[in-house]
Amino acid sequence: MSVLVFTENWDGKFKKLSFEIVSYASKLAEKLGTFSIALSIGNVEKTELERLGKYGAGKVINVSDNLLNILDNQVYSSVIAQIVKKEDAKVIILACNNTGKAIAPRLSVKLKAGAASCVSKLPDSIDPFIVFKKVHSGNAFANIRINTDIKILTLAQNSFELIESENHATIENLPFQIDATLLKTQVKEVQKLTGKILLTDADIVVSGGRGMKSPDNWAPLIELADLLGAATACTRPVSDEGWRPHEEHTGQTGKIIAPNLYFAIGISGSTQHIAGVSSSKCIVAINIDKDAPVFEVARYGIVGDAMKVLPRLVEAVKEIKNK
Amino acid sequence: MKILVCISNVPDTTTKVKFVDDFKRLDTTGIQWIINPWDELSLTRALELKDNPSNGIQCVTIAHVGLITTEPTIRKGLAIGADDAIRINTEPSDANFVAAQLAEVIKANPYDIILCGIESSDYNGSNVGGMLAEYLEYPSVSAVSELRIENGQVIINREIDGGKEVVTIPVPFVAIVQKGIAREPRIASMRGIMTARTKPIKVSEPITLDLFTEVVNFEMPKPHPTCKFIDPENPKLLVELLQNEAKVI
Ligand SMILES: Cc1cc2nc3c(=O)[nH]c(=O)nc-3n(C[C@H](O)[C@H](O)[C@H](O)COP(=O)(O)OP(=O)(O)OC[C@H]3O[C@@H](n4cnc5c(N)ncnc54)[C@H](O)[C@@H]3O)c2cc1C
Ligand SMILES: Nc1ncnc2c1ncn2[C@@H]1O[C@H](COP(=O)(O)O)[C@@H](O)[C@H]1O
Numbered sequence: 001m002s003v004l005v006f007t008e009n010w011d012g013k014f015k016k017l018s019f020e021i022v023s024y025a026s027k028l029a030e031k032l033g034t035f036s037i038a039l040s041i042g043n044v045e046k047t048e049l050e051r052l053g054k055y056g057a058g059k060v061i062n063v064s065d066n067l068l069n070i071l072d073n074q075v076y077s078s079v080i081a082q083i084v085k086k087e088d089a090k091v092i093i094l095a096c097n098n099t100g101k102a103i104a105p106r107l108s109v110k111l112k113a114g115a116a117s118c119v120s121k122l123p124d125s126i127d128p129f130i131v132f133k134k135v136h137s138g139n140a141f142a143n144i145r146i147n148t149d150i151k152i153l154t155l156a157q158n159s160f161e162l163i164e165s166e167n168h169a170t171i172e173n174l175p176f177q178i179d180a181t182l183l184k185t186q187v188k189e190v191q192k193l194t195g196k197i198l199l200t201d202a203d204i205v206v207s208g209g210r211g212m213k214s215p216d217n218w219a220p221l222i223e224l225a226d227l228l229g230a231a232t233a234c235t236r237p238v239s240d241e242g243w244r245p246h247e248e249h250t251g252q253t254g255k256i257i258a259p260n261l262y263f264a265i266g267i268s269g270s271t272q273h274i275a276g277v278s279s280s281k282c283i284v285a286i287n288i289d290k291d292a293p294v295f296e297v298a299r300y301g302i303v304g305d306a307m308k309v310l311p312r313l314v315e316a317v318k319e320i321k322n323k
Numbered sequence: 324m325k326i327l328v329c330i331s332n333v334p335d336t337t338t339k340v341k342f343v344d345d346f347k348r349l350d351t352t353g354i355q356w357i358i359n360p361w362d363e364l365s366l367t368r369a370l371e372l373k374d375n376p377s378n379g380i381q382c383v384t385i386a387h388v389g390l391i392t393t394e395p396t397i398r399k400g401l402a403i404g405a406d407d408a409i410r411i412n413t414e415p416s417d418a419n420f421v422a423a424q425l426a427e428v429i430k431a432n433p434y435d436i437i438l439c440g441i442e443s444s445d446y447n448g449s450n451v452g453g454m455l456a457e458y459l460e461y462p463s464v465s466a467v468s469e470l471r472i473e474n475g476q477v478i479i480n481r482e483i484d485g486g487k488e489v490v491t492i493p494v495p496f497v498a499i500v501q502k503g504i505a506r507e508p509r510i511a512s513m514r515g516i517m518t519a520r521t522k523p524i525k526v527s528e529p530i531t532l533d534l535f536t537e538v539v540n541f542e543m544p545k546p547h548p549t550c551k552f553i554d555p556e557n558p559k560l561l562v563e564l565l566q567n568e569a570k571v572i
Contacts (some may be wrong), residue, residue: 016404102465114535184462189489261571304555
């Protein structure tokens with residue numbers, strides 16, 4: 001028996017997210033009295049694979065093949081399912097991102113394994129196996145019992161601490177026969193977002209709403225983000241109006257994020273917007289209206305005109321950074 | 324080509340959720356039920372595709388797993404413009420169960436393009452679409468933000484973590500859709516509401532299946548700590564608190 005964790009790579013590199021899920025899988029394996037195996041698909045150098053060991057993976061399995069250069073949900077789930085069987089994995093962990101959400105449900109049917117998505121802590125009980133996840137877009141949580149022998153979980157981003165150790169993993173390059181007839185997805189064009197901090201990866205996010213008044217007022221917000229190494233985000237009406245790009249739309253129907261720090265500037269705090277940011281560790285709200293609902297979820301608040309507060313805040317951050 | 328739009332019936336997204344029976348069940352009193360927002364958008368996109376005859380879409384059908392109480396939500400979809408609907412007459416107890424029920428009726432009466440939403444806004448499951456594709460052994464594309472047909476070929480934009488891809492996929496397939504698939508949900512016209520009353524809803528009986536997962540109980544989020552207000556003239560204090568108290572910068 002083992003716990004298998006699928007670690008996706010981005011151009012041959014892992015991210016914090018990858019180490020979070022390995023840390024989680026390894027702690028869970030400990031609870032189950034077994035060990036964790038990280039599965040990497042694609043071309044990743046040995047030194048990079050070894051990094052997964054530091055977060056507790058007992059073994060790293062590496063599968064690479066040209067057919068795996070395209071994310072085809074059927075191909076990927078068939079590869080992972082075969083390794084689950086080979087390694088007798090009883091719990092499978094994936095990230096709760098686009099890739100994890102694409103593959104986990106297919107694996108669930110293939111392996112007759114109950115699946116729970118965006119789980120946000122270790123199970124309190126192993127037998128019965130009960131996981132905890134948010135429902136109603138963060139307005140409630142559910143404890144869900146998984147009844148099947150094999151269990152599949154996707155882990156919510158930024159919900160589990162990285163746990164580093166002296167552990168070293170053995171690396172196993174697994175030759176693999178891939179069924180080419182399964183590959184149906186053809187990629188015609190790729191547009192990578194480069195040079196920017198990805199909203200879903202960012203530790204700090206600076207976000208603006210309709211209270212920013214006009215697309216021409218964003219300069220101090222962007223300056224604040226740059227100073228803090230933060231990503232920028234916005235509310236739905238702001239992206240609908242074309243003030244900001246659609247990639248920045250955060251909330252129930254946009255991106256769901258969980259940074260350590262979220263600045264909500266000129267944002268009223270509608271339930272649909274908060275649904276996308278309620279897992280943030282700390283929310284700062286700047287709003288001219290002291291009764292804005294956003295202050296109910298904020299840890300720190302400033303009541304004032306964003307146009308006046310933002311430049312002062314930028315100066316304050318600069319001062320501290322220069323120290 | 325035939326399009327099937329899978330819809331789930333969810334509480335209005337502004338609902339203040341409450342639970343009853345020792346936090347085992349959602350308190351449904353006073354809840355307004357709506358078509359899951361993503362499903363409303365995928366229905367809109369399906370109808371937009373059908374509007375253009377060169378796309379060759381013959382019909383747009385709604386599929387829903389739910390008891391008779393959810394029929395008003397299905398009628399809403401018919402009023403928006405779907406041609407007909409299938410309801411599988413059972414409580415949608417878990418994602419795998421729902422997907423297996425849907426697969427059963429689709430196998431008996433296949434569709435070329437099957438649309439599911441990225442998640443139901445109540446359970447936030449993100450599971451049914453992928454599971455359905457696997458039951459049907461169809462390819463699936465996830466995080467679909469655009470879907471069009473050019474010379475009979477389906478072209479899809481999907482979001483990947485860190486970018487976008489334009490992909491093609493042969494029919495039949497399942498698309499799991501998200502933001503972008505349509506701009507605004509289409510609204511039912513008066514005529515739509517009238518004709519919806521006579522459009523057919525076919526009722527299928529469920530197959531029996533074991534549940535893979537079950538909700539044990541619900542919990543409410545921890546109350547938020549009260550907000551600490553900082554003088555707008557003194558944002559330096561905020562920066563200090565973020566550094567030394569919250570330790571987030
Ligand atoms: C099904 C559905 C899904 C939705 N999904 C999303 C979603 O994913 N994301 C999302 O964001 N929204 C979503 N919405 C929309 C949501 O309901 C709100 O309309 C939206 O979040 C409001 O955006 P806002 O806070 O920018 O604007 P507003 O609500 O207009 O708030 C502007 C705020 O700015 C403040 N303000 C004004 N002037 C200043 C100033 N000079 N300085 C500082 N503050 C100022 C005001 O006091 C106010 O609080 C959804 C709605 C529906 C129905
Ligand atoms: N009861 C249901 N009947 C039909 N389709 C459903 C049902 N529940 C979920 N779906 C579909 O699956 C998608 C994702 O739902 P979920 O996996 O519950 O988050 C929804 O957007 C619908 O397209």
